[in-house]
Amino acid sequence: MNAQLRRFFREEDGVTALEYGLLAAVVAGLIIFFARDGLRTVFQTVLDKLTELVGGGTGSTPA
Helix, strand or coil: CHHHHHHHHHCCCCHHHHHHHHHHHHHHHHHHHHCHHHHHHHHHHHHHHHHHHHCCCCCCCCC
């Protein structure tokens, strides 16, 4: 049992994947933080275009 515990704590196989995951989360958070105004504009434009397409671009509302 002791040997198994020591072997478990010595293994470093999953550590690299975890570090890359944390790094990706931090980078994504920084991008969102610093580019939030630009992202808001992009998403608002996309939503406006989709609303136009769904509504047929006529400005009519469904009955």
